[in-house]
Amino acid sequence: MHHHHHHPHVSSPHATQKRLKFCINDHIDILIEILKRLDGRSLGVAACVCRLWCTIARNDSLWEDLCFRHVSPPPSGVRAVVVALGGYKRLYMVCVRPVLSRLGRRLRLGDSDRVGRVWTRDEVQLSLSLFCVDYYERLGRLGGGGGGSGGGGGGGDTSAASLMFLCKPVNV
C-alpha cells in the first residue's frame, strides 16, 4: 500500500483503483495523535473540516492535552473536577486561552499557544478557579433564569458574566 503522505486526502475521481490511497480518515488513531499536537486555534479549525474531524476534535482528551501540555502532569483529581465543571474544551476556551494570551502578552512572549511556553502551576490554579466561578455563575443563570450573559468571544459558548473581563480585548 502506498502512502502518499504529501498528498492531502482527496478522493480524486481519476484515482486508479490499483493504487490504494492513504486516507487519514481510515486511521483515526493517527489522526488523533496529530490533532493532539495542534495548538488551540488549529484544533478549532480542524473541527471545521468535516463531520468526522469535528467529532474527534470535540473529544475532551485532546483539549486536556492542550491545556496541560506544557505543565507537569496535573494533580490527580483535576480531571474529575474539570470534567464536572464543563470539560477541558470549555476550560480552554473560557479560561486557559485568555489567561495564556493575556499573561503571555504581558511577558512579551510570542504566540503563547504555539511556542512551548511554560505554563506555571499558579496559572493553572488561577484558571481552574476562574473556571469554577464560571460554572457557579452558570448555575445561577440556569436556576434563576437570569439575564443573558453577553456572549463573549469564546467559540460559541456563552461565558458567564464574571469572566467577561477575560473576553474583552486587551489594549496592549
Place this chain on the structure above:
Amino acid sequence: MKRDHQESCGVGGGIAGYDTKSGNNKGESSSSMGKGKLWEEEQDPGGMDELLAVLGYKVRSSDMADVAQKLEQLEMVMGTAQEDGISYLCSDTVHYNPSDLSGWVQSMLSELNPPMCLDASGMLQNQHDPVLGSSTVTFSNPLSHKSEIFSGDYDCDLRAIPGVAAYPQPDSISERENSRKRMKTSPGSDTSNATTSNSNSTPPLLADASSSSLSSSSPPSTIMISGNLSEPSRPVVLIDSQETGVRLVHTLLACAQAVQLENLKLAEALVKHIGLLAASQASAMRKVATYFAEALARRIYKIYPQECLDPTYSDALEMHFYETCPYLKFAHFTANQAILEAFATASRVHVIDFGLKQGMQWPALMQALALRPGGPPAFRLTGIGPPQPNNTDTLQQVGWKLAQLAGTIGVEFEFRGFVANSLADLQPEMLDLRPPEEETVAVNSVFELHRLLARPGGIDKVLSSVKAMKPKIVTIVEQEANHNGPVFLDRFTEALHYYSSLFDSLEGSGLAVPSQDLVMSELYLGRQICNVVACEGADRVERHETLTHWRTRIESSGFDPVHLGSNAFKQASMLLALFAGGDGYRVEENNGCLLLGWHTRPLIATSAWKLGG
C-alpha cells in the same frame, strides 16, 4: 456683528463664543461686563456700546476688543500676583470709576505693573505639586502653552464679588451666582472645546490640598469697586476642561466647606454651579462630581437616601461591580489563599462568612479544596446576610447553589444561613460551633466590619464574638480610606480622592462605553458616596478606615497578624494582569497585608489574623 479680530488674536472675546473653536486650547472668556457680550450686539460704531451703557459702563465700541483683552490680562495678572501685589487692594480701598472701563483697566494694569512673568503654568504646578506628583505634568503642559489665559485663584470667583464683605453674604452671592450662571449657560456648548485627553493611564485628575488654601483664602483677592453693579466685575474665563477640572474640584471643596459651616445658601448656589462645571469634564471626573454633587445636595436639602433599599438590588449592583473590576475578585482570591493555607491539614473545615451576598467567594475556595493533595476536607459554610423583603430566602438559594457545585466537584458540603440586621446581633452560640479538635474555623469579612462603627460598641462586640468562635484564621478585607474622621470636610476631601481613583480605574477597565456593567458599577459606588457624604449618625454606615486603624483596633482586641504569603501575592498579581487596564492596578505588600490600588493610590486592603497567644 462679530468681533473677527478677537479670534485672530486668539483671545476668546466671549462674544458668541461659538467661533473660537479653532482648535487651540483657549477657551472663551465671557466678560462679565455684560451678558450683552454674549449675544449678537448691535452697536453704532464709534459711539458707546449701547448694551453696556445700559449697565452703566461707558465703553467705546471700537475699544471693546482692546478692553476685553486688557481685562483678561488684568485677571491673569491678579491671579499670579495674588500673593504679593494684590494684598494692598484689600486694605487700600481706592475706588475707581468703573463706568470708564478703559481708563479703569488701564490704571489697574499699570498699578499692578506686572513684573512677574506670565508663568501661569509654573504657578499652577507649584500649587499642586506636593499632592499630585507625576500628574502635575499633565496639568501644566497644556497650560504652559497658554500664556494669556489663566483663571487664577478660584476662590476669587466668589470673593471677587464687588461690595464690601462680599463673602459671606448669602443673598448677594446667590444672586450673583444666578447672573453668572446666565452667562455660563450660553457658552455651555462651547466647553466641548476641551481638548483634554483624560487618558486611562494618567493618574486621577485631582488637584488637591488647596483645601488648605481654601480656608486661608478670605483675603486679599477681593476687589473693592464701588457703584451699583449687579454683576461681578471679574471676567470669568472658562478654559479647557483640565482647567475646569481643577475648578470643579475647588468648587466641590468650597461647597463642602460651606456645608460644614452651615452656610446652606452658599452651598446651594455652589452645588448648582458644580453641575455646570461637571458637564465640561471627561467621563470619570464628571461622574464623580455628579455623584458628589448629588450627595451634597441631599445633605443640604436634608433629603436623605433611604438606607433600607432592597438588598437584591444592592446585590445586583455588587455583582456588576464584581464583574467590571478586580477589587472584589482580589479580595476573594487573597482571602481564599489565606484560608486555604490555614486549612492545609484540616479534615473538617468551617467558614463563617459575615456577608454572604451571592457567595461568589466560595466556588474558588471549594475548587482549591477539592484539588488539595490528600483530598478535600468536609466543608461547612455559615453565611450571614441582611433580612430580605418578600420573605425570599436568598441565603438558602445561595447555599443551594453552592451545594450543587460542591456535589459536582466532590466536596462534602453543609450550609447554614443566618439573617441578621447587624453583625453585632450575632451570638456565637447560635452558630453551632464544634470543638476545635473536630473542625477548623475561619471567619471571613469582606467590607462588612466598617458598618459596625456606626453604632458605639458594635465593633468590640463583634470582635469578641469572633474570638469566641475560636477561629484558626480571620480574613478581613476593607477599603483603604479614611472616611470616618470627625470633621465633615476632611471626610469629604478624602472621599473625593478615593472615589475619583475608583472611577478612574473603572474608566480604564476597557469596557465599551456605554455599558450596563459600567453604569451599574458606578451606581454601586455612587450609593457609597451618597452614604459617606449625605448621611450621619447611625445611618452613615460606610465608615471606612485605613489599614493602620484597623490593625490597631484588631490587635488591641487580642489578635495577632498572619502574613499573607507570596502565593497570595502571585495570584493577585496574575489576576490583575488579566484585566484590561491591568497596567494601572498595583498590588502592594504592607507588613504581611496586601493592598490593591490604582496607580499610586491603595484602595483595598486584605489582612489576616489569628487569635493572640
